[in-house]
Every structure is written in structure tokens, then in C-alpha cells.
Amino acid sequence: MLLNNNLFTQSVIEMTELNGLQIRVKEWTSEKGFKWSDYAAYCHLVEEVGELGEALVVKHGERKSGTGQIGDADHYDIEEEIGDVLFSTIALANRFNIGLDHCLDKTFDRYDKKVKLRNKIK
Numbered sequence: 001m002l003l004n005n006n007l008f009t010q011s012v013i014e015m016t017e018l019n020g021l022q023i024r025v026k027e028w029t030s031e032k033g034f035k036w037s038d039y040a041a042y043c044h045l046v047e048e049v050g051e052l053g054e055a056l057v058v059k060h061g062e063r064k065s066g067t068g069q070i071g072d073a074d075h076y077d078i079e080e081e082i083g084d085v086l087f088s089t090i091a092l093a094n095r096f097n098i099g100l101d102h103c104l105d106k107t108f109d110r111y112d113k114k115v116k117l118r119n120k121i122k
């Protein structure tokens, strides 16, 4: 299932929250003129995942938060970094006109199968 581009004509109540987020990101990136290549968009997602990892390292006390100077981490706000990862993921899905609901449904299906298999093996 692809992202429904005609959601603007649907009632807000009928929209899923994920589709609503996709529209919000799509509008923002269009308005701001984000025109990255697919590879640059992918690299941005990876960069944000790395920043989330840095924030987790700070939370566990292995690095101090700071300004990015030697030894300091300038990414220490987990909420902010999860938001960045989410934004980048949504922007990537939008780029390929893929609905996040569909992606998540597929993931749950795969994970269900993995859990069933794991429980059979135990």
C-alpha cells in the first residue's frame, strides 16, 4: 500500500496518525525546498541514528555532554535524536511514496513469524 496523496480531501478523523505525520513532513520538506538525492537522504538517516547512539552513550555515562569538543558529545538529547531519526525515516518513506502503516504492518508480520519460530525452537 502506498502513501495516499489524496489525504487532504479526506476527513482528518479518517487519517491514521502515521499518514498524518507523513503529510506533515512532506509539506515541511516541500516548503523548505529539501531536494536531496536518495543517497543523501539515506546518509542523513544514518547520521541521525549515529547521533541517537551518541546520546545513549551520554545517558549511560560513558561520555560527557558538551559542545562536541574532544571527548564531549554534542548529541545528548535522546528525545531530540529520536525525533530526528523519525523525521529522516518519514522523509525517506515519502521519497518513495511508501506508507508507514504498510511498512509497520510488514514489520509486525515478520516479527510475529520470528517469535513463533523462536518459541518453537525453545
Ligand SMILES: [Mg+2]
Binding pocket: 048, 051, 075, 080, 081, 084
Ligand atoms: Mg540529530
